[in-house]
Amino acid sequence: xxxxxxxxxxxIALAGISIPLQAAEEREPxxxxxxxxxxxxxxxxxxxxxxxxxxxxxxxxxIRQLENFRAGIRGVHPRDIEGIAMRPMAAKLTDESITDIVxxxxxxxxxxxEVTVExxxxxxxxxxxxxxxxxxxxxQGNEALGAPALRGQNDWYLVTQLRNFKQxxxxxxxxxxxxxxxxxxxxxxxxxxTINNVVSYINTLGRN
Amino acid sequence: MTRLVTRREFxxxxxxxxxxxxxxxAGTALGLLPATRSAKALxxxxxxxxxxxxxxxxxxxxxxxxxxxxGKRGYDCTVLEASHRCGGRIFTVRHGDLIDEIxxxxxxxxxxxxxxxxxxxxxxxxxxxxxxLAYCKELEIELEVFVGENNNAYMQDDGSFDGKPVRANxxxxxxxxxxxxxxxxxMSAQQMDxxxxxxxxxxxxxxxxxxxxxxxxxxxxxxxRTGYASGGYLTHGVQKDMLAFRDLLAGPMARxxxxxxxxxxxxxxxxxxxxxxxxIAGFLRKVGEQVKYRAxxxxxxxxxxxxxxxxxxxxxxxxxxxDYCFNCIPTHLTVGLDHNFPGDYVKALKYVRRxxxxxxxxxxxxxxxxxxxxxGGITRMNNRSSEIWYPPHGIHKExxxxxGAYDFGGGMYHTMMSQEExxxxxxxxxxxxxxxxxxxxxxxxxxxxxxxxHMLGCAARWRRSFxxxxxxxxxxxxxxxxxxxxxxxVIGDQMSMHSAWMExxxxxxxxxxxDLDQRVRAELA
Ligand SMILES: Cc1cc2nc3c(=O)[nH]c(=O)nc-3n(C[C@H](O)[C@H](O)[C@H](O)COP(=O)(O)OP(=O)(O)OC[C@H]3O[C@@H](n4cnc5c(N)ncnc54)[C@H](O)[C@@H]3O)c2cc1C
Numbered sequence: 001x002x003x004x005x006x007x008x009x010x011x012i013a014l015a016g017i018s019i020p021l022q023a024a025e026e027r028e029p030x031x032x033x034x035x036x037x038x039x040x041x042x043x044x045x046x047x048x049x050x051x052x053x054x055x056x057x058x059x060x061x062x063i064r065q066l067e068n069f070r071a072g073i074r075g076v077h078p079r080d081i082e083g084i085a086m087r088p089m090a091a092k093l094t095d096e097s098i099t100d101i102v103x104x105x106x107x108x109x110x111x112x113x114e115v116t117v118e119x120x121x122x123x124x125x126x127x128x129x130x131x132x133x134x135x136x137x138x139x140q141g142n143e144a145l146g147a148p149a150l151r152g153q154n155d156w157y158l159v160t161q162l163r164n165f166k167q168x169x170x171x172x173x174x175x176x177x178x179x180x181x182x183x184x185x186x187x188x189x190x191x192x193x194t195i196n197n198v199v200s201y202i203n204t205l206g207r208n
Numbered sequence: 209m210t211r212l213v214t215r216r217e218f219x220x221x222x223x224x225x226x227x228x229x230x231x232x233x234a235g236t237a238l239g240l241l242p243a244t245r246s247a248k249a250l251x252x253x254x255x256x257x258x259x260x261x262x263x264x265x266x267x268x269x270x271x272x273x274x275x276x277x278x279g280k281r282g283y284d285c286t287v288l289e290a291s292h293r294c295g296g297r298i299f300t301v302r303h304g305d306l307i308d309e310i311x312x313x314x315x316x317x318x319x320x321x322x323x324x325x326x327x328x329x330x331x332x333x334x335x336x337x338x339x340x341l342a343y344c345k346e347l348e349i350e351l352e353v354f355v356g357e358n359n360n361a362y363m364q365d366d367g368s369f370d371g372k373p374v375r376a377n378x379x380x381x382x383x384x385x386x387x388x389x390x391x392x393x394x395m396s397a398q399q400m401d402x403x404x405x406x407x408x409x410x411x412x413x414x415x416x417x418x419x420x421x422x423x424x425x426x427x428x429x430x431x432x433r434t435g436y437a438s439g440g441y442l443t444h445g446v447q448k449d450m451l452a453f454r455d456l457l458a459g460p461m462a463r464x465x466x467x468x469x470x471x472x473x474x475x476x477x478x479x480x481x482x483x484x485x486x487x488i489a490g491f492l493r494k495v496g497e498q499v500k501y502r503a504x505x506x507x508x509x510x511x512x513x514x515x516x517x518x519x520x521x522x523x524x525x526x527x528x529x530x531d532y533c534f535n536c537i538p539t540h541l542t543v544g545l546d547h548n549f550p551g552d553y554v555k556a557l558k559y560v561r562r563x564x565x566x567x568x569x570x571x572x573x574x575x576x577x578x579x580x581x582x583x584g585g586i587t588r589m590n591n592r593s594s595e596i597w598y599p600p601h602g603i604h605k606e607x608x609x610x611x612g613a614y615d616f617g618g619g620m621y622h623t624m625m626s627q628e629e630x631x632x633x634x635x636x637x638x639x640x641x642x643x644x645x646x647x648x649x650x651x652x653x654x655x656x657x658x659x660x661x662h663m664l665g666c667a668a669r670w671r672r673s674f675x676x677x678x679x680x681x682x683x684x685x686x687x688x689x690x691x692x693x694x695x696x697x698v699i700g701d702q703m704s705m706h707s708a709w710m711e712x713x714x715x716x717x718x719x720x721x722x723d724l725d726q727r728v729r730a731e732l733a
Contacts, residue, residue, distance in 0.1 A: 027306065037290075037662055041505075046543055048544055049664065051544075
């Protein structure tokens with residue numbers, strides 16, 4: 001049948017990635033490179049699934065988040081709808097798969113994001129000066145402090161995260177030391193407007 | 209004297225007894241038969257020597273419909289399908305098949321026999337779905353009857369009848385009896401005089417009495433319509449006891465029993481022999497050569513004289529330049545592609561959400577339902593597994609595949625469970641109906657459509673409100689239906705107002721091709 005026709009060529013194409021193969025039978029192979037179904041073409045982020053941009057993400061941050069999702073440190077709070085959607089996607093990843101994915105994500109070119117959030121960027125700039133300590137003046141991130149780059153991330157996603165940190169839906173796990181830091185910081189953002197303002201400012205930081 | 213009541217007179221009569229609402233309802237019920245939509249042949253211009261290239265994004269039913277019809281007219285079509293198989297939500301699971309649910313991949317271990325399959329997506333064809341049936345005929349896809357309603361199947365509700373399963377027949381006969389008794393008693397002779405002639409009144413009462421099998425004094429005292437408690441062939445039949453009306457009223461199951469098989473869910477439906485994906489196989493016999501598998505569309509750039517599509521296959525990016533593009537990729541996944549669509553189009557794409565349908569099935573080691581006089585049909589449970597479907601095919605063979613759960617969505621209840629939790633939930637629910645269920649079934653498969661690779665959902669949800677479309681929603685719908693630059697068409701049941709039906713997918717493709725045809729005719733004129 002048609003569905004079996006391509007198997008051989010895929011076995012070759014996918015060589016190197018672990019595929020559960022049955023001894024006697026030909027079975028359709030699969031791998032763990034399914035991220036773009038949700039995260040969009042070349043990991044550009046997909047608002048339709050609320051899955052953020054992966055293209056351009058720092059290796060260390062990507063690995064940490066995948067490990068956190070896998071360990072149930074992130075994406076478990078019942079109100080964290082989007083995180084809950086992501087967690088099972090990481091639950092079964094092996095360390096080898098994560099290494100392979102990090103390579104793959106690294107091959108995607110960063111492309112400018114669409115601006116969807118409206119806010120007062122000037123007011124946001126003032127607030128951001130405190131964020132800059134960790135995330136960098138240009139929102140470029142700081143590996144030493146474990147704070148990821150913010151510029152160039154989908155703005156709707158940044159808004160969700162700031163809300164989730166504020167509500168304790170992300171970052172309240174006892175083992176999530178980085179998340180806890182961020183949870184403490186986000187308390188300075190009083191309400192939705194403030195969140196929109198700071199995200200509008202992050203939008204101006206652009207990215208090369 | 210008898211004479212025929214005119215339609216208007218009848219409406220007046222109903223208006224007098226039941227108020228305008230009743231009259232309005234009667235208006236549509238009586239409203240002269242709805243014009244039967246006949247399967248119309250598509251009148252599309254054959255291209256002759258005018259070479260035109262078409263990219264079809266997604267090998268769903270609507271995409272293959274376009275490939276087939278435009279192919280016949282001389283268009284040069286390429287179907288790009290991200291998955292290892294065509295058909296999308298038409299998915300029949302058989303021995304050895306991969307279920308590509310992200311995070312929960314499975315291989316189906318059913319016995320390798322033609323009747324051992326599970327229609328994990330579309331499973332029933334209403335006989336009024338003419339366009340789809342016309343393709344079944346054209347493509348020589350053998351059909352057989354699918355049993356929807358089966359009076360011998362069960363109703364089960366923990367809150368009624370001590371949780372014991374009750375035959376649908378007992379539910380329905382008793383509900384009819386009780387309702388008829390109330391209706392007959394509330395219709396005093398006086399009231400009846402008003403709008404009806406004596407003869408009409410007598411006929412109406414007669415109808416009510418026979419609807420509920422009432423005895424003298426308009427009493428419901430049970431009925432042999434439920435079948436006998438014992439005897440009935442060589443000895444006198446012994447009537448079954450009446451059911452307690454309180455139990456019938458306790459939950460939603462009475463309503464389910466009386467209304468579950470209306471409209472598109474009608475009692476008698478059709479299915480292709482051997483699996484729903486035989487429809488897809490039928491189309492592929494015509495256009496299979498044009499399909500590229502594991503070809504995932506990444507970019508759609510519409511310009512003035514064509515569309516540039518980029519897709520990933522075998523770890524490489526490929527380009528395809530075409531004149532026209534038909535896209536059945538689910539809208540929320542199209543949002544994540546690299547595209548240059550106009551703003552209002554993107555707004556509409558982003559607006560559509562998806563239902564969370566979920567199904568599970570087991571291989572049954574023996575056809576235990578046949579021993580309980582059940583041949584096809586659906587058991588209904590007031591629990592999350594909700595339904596058990598008995599296969600109408602493979603009658604009297606050793607084994608069969610039963611559907612063990614059908615959750616239409618409205619939440620991620622089953623989707624969020626692990627495979628083990630899902631299976632245990634269905635075994636627990638199912639053994640309330642068939643006590644030995646746990647031991648009778650094996651080799652489960654579960655399909656959470658919200659996690660199926662390249663689908664991530666079932667029905668497109670255009671409405672935020674359950675009942676009505678807002679004006680804004682209608683506007684967005686028409687925005688998305690109209691082609692970008694006359695070149696890029698969104699198709700699929702998502703581009704219909706009756707989503708989650710194959711007929712709608714076919715009709716959306718027809719609409720788009722007819723629109724294209726007008727443009728092509730104008731251009732070539
Ligand atoms: C549980 C369930 C029960 C149903 N029951 C019935 C029923 O009983 N009767 C009935 O008539 N209908 C039923 N339906 C609905 C029916 O299955 C659908 O209406 C119909 O199959 C939709 O066809 P489509 O053309 O819209 O394409 P879809 O089936 O939506 O296919 C879309 C295709 O696009 C592909 N794709 C996605 N992303 C990409 C990409 N980036 N690049 C390339 N390709 C891509 C997908 O792999 C898929 O093949 C049911 C559906 C479900 C899920």
